[in-house]
Amino acid sequence: MNTSLAEKIVEDKKNGISDKEIGKKFGVNLKLIEKAVTQQLGVNISNPSKRKKKIISLDPQSFELETSTVWSFKSRGKWATHNGNYRGNWSPYIPRNVILRYSKEGDIVLDYFCGGGTTAVESKLLNRNFIGIDINSSAIELSKENLDFDSDLFSPNPSIILKVGDARNLSTIHENSIDLICAHPPYADIVAYSHGNPSDLSSRDVGGFLDEIEKVARESYRVLKPKAHCAILIGDMRKNKNVIPLGFWTIGKYLEAGFKIKELIIKRQHNCKTTGFWYNNSVKYNFLLLAHEYLAIFEKTKTNEEYENRTTALSKGFKIDKEIYLESTTVWIFNKNDWEGKAISNLFKRYSAKKPLLYKNSAKDASVDLIVNIGPKNIDACFKYSEKNLKDGGILAIFCEDTRGKHGLIKSTAMEVEKGLRGNKSFTLKELVILSIENGKPKNNADIEITHKYILIYIKAQINGK
Numbered sequence: 001m002n003t004s005l006a007e008k009i010v011e012d013k014k015n016g017i018s019d020k021e022i023g024k025k026f027g028v029n030l031k032l033i034e035k036a037v038t039q040q041l042g043v044n045i046s047n048p049s050k051r052k053k054k055i056i057s058l059d060p061q062s063f064e065l066e067t068s069t070v071w072s073f074k075s076r077g078k079w080a081t082h083n084g085n086y087r088g089n090w091s092p093y094i095p096r097n098v099i100l101r102y103s104k105e106g107d108i109v110l111d112y113f114c115g116g117g118t119t120a121v122e123s124k125l126l127n128r129n130f131i132g133i134d135i136n137s138s139a140i141e142l143s144k145e146n147l148d149f150d151s152d153l154f155s156p157n158p159s160i161i162l163k164v165g166d167a168r169n170l171s172t173i174h175e176n177s178i179d180l181i182c183a184h185p186p187y188a189d190i191v192a193y194s195h196g197n198p199s200d201l202s203s204r205d206v207g208g209f210l211d212e213i214e215k216v217a218r219e220s221y222r223v224l225k226p227k228a229h230c231a232i233l234i235g236d237m238r239k240n241k242n243v244i245p246l247g248f249w250t251i252g253k254y255l256e257a258g259f260k261i262k263e264l265i266i267k268r269q270h271n272c273k274t275t276g277f278w279y280n281n282s283v284k285y286n287f288l289l290l291a292h293e294y295l296a297i298f299e300k301t302k303t304n305e306e307y308e309n310r311t312t313a314l315s316k317g318f319k320i321d322k323e324i325y326l327e328s329t330t331v332w333i334f335n336k337n338d339w340e341g342k343a344i345s346n347l348f349k350r351y352s353a354k355k356p357l358l359y360k361n362s363a364k365d366a367s368v369d370l371i372v373n374i375g376p377k378n379i380d381a382c383f384k385y386s387e388k389n390l391k392d393g394g395i396l397a398i399f400c401e402d403t404r405g406k407h408g409l410i411k412s413t414a415m416e417v418e419k420g421l422r423g424n425k426s427f428t429l430k431e432l433v434i435l436s437i438e439n440g441k442p443k444n445n446a447d448i449e450i451t452h453k454y455i456l457i458y459i460k461a462q463i464n465g466k
């Protein structure tokens, strides 16, 4: 973008003119406005006129630790210096939960995608020592501004180190020295965090991003103490009408680096619009609005788990409801008593014109629109069967779940099924749905209670990206 246009846009932003008015005046969209701000100020912030925030309270009001695998924060959290100004910063409830569960006072917390310093502020408030790294010097400056407040006068002041650096190369940090990593990577190609910096991972396409995140995962494994934890928040993307499961692929890179999964948490996103225009489009063009991210908690451990082979069973009283309210996002919230009926009714209503089929191995039907595998059961056989019996453009929906072994580690059948079918010529992953099954208030156990399942929705004979 030429400098004079960028200057004018930033001037208007500083004068408090809304993005809508700026858009109209200069004929630019939100992405270009963000580009102008990042180009001129070095950071992607939504409100350049209000960098410094007046502190009302240092703690969240009535905070409770999360106890189930579906996290949903109605407000983003505004205590201390937290605010939504830095684009893509995470809600402080996330690092607060992670820090409280997986570290103790005096430990060292590392965030190598430090951004505006949300994890840094939480570490300071919770008396953890902190190392924050970011590729963008202006983000590090913003973190310093956000850390410029007096914390609890009666607690020792933790050590906070902030520096410009690259998460792919943590050579200044000794191996086995960090107690907790807590970080939110930039998504491949979604929000631009800096201007013209090729080391910024947000400048990479999906393939390039995954190659680089592999290096970050290896460094994470090296610097973390044995048995310690590494928490990463990452979501999926959409290309045309199909989902790109970037979350599972990124988690896969951390597993390849040697980590095991301690928890796989679903973080609901509330910024997606689910009424009017978007609801209608989700039905008309048959796609679901992305409404979740994954918070993977990895453990550096050599423990090997044995898992019982569990598959979801269909309850006897299950009924198809033709009048069901059609879900429009990737998170479907049902009650433990009727979730199967509601989930399957949704699949039937959205994907099947006439002929749905529940996969049972022995079915002889052919030329159907939709096959549902409540399971996952006999995946290889089910795919062969679906290849033969589904119409072109037909849908195969597979129910999957996470299970916990006796040492407390998680196995995700959804990740296994997705990995097994990656690159399959006959089927493309179209949607990745989260079923959040409400079951009253979970007990406050050492392990988080698993309250979600997945539906992997494949479309026949449509190649990814086309």
Ligand SMILES: C[S@@+](CC[C@H](N)C(=O)[O-])C[C@H]1O[C@@H](n2cnc3c(N)ncnc32)[C@H](O)[C@@H]1O
Residues within 6 Å of the ligand: 086, 088, 089, 090, 112, 113, 114, 115, 116, 117, 118, 119, 133, 134, 135, 136, 139, 165, 166, 167, 168, 183, 184, 185, 186, 187, 193, 194, 199, 200, 201, 202
């Ligand atoms: C999603 S933001 C993190 C936001 C942060 N959690 C917060 O709440 O402010 C991702 C950050 O990663 C940084 N980043 C991108 N590539 C990087 C790299 N190679 N090494 C370190 N930081 C990088 C970006 O500058 C951006 O600040």
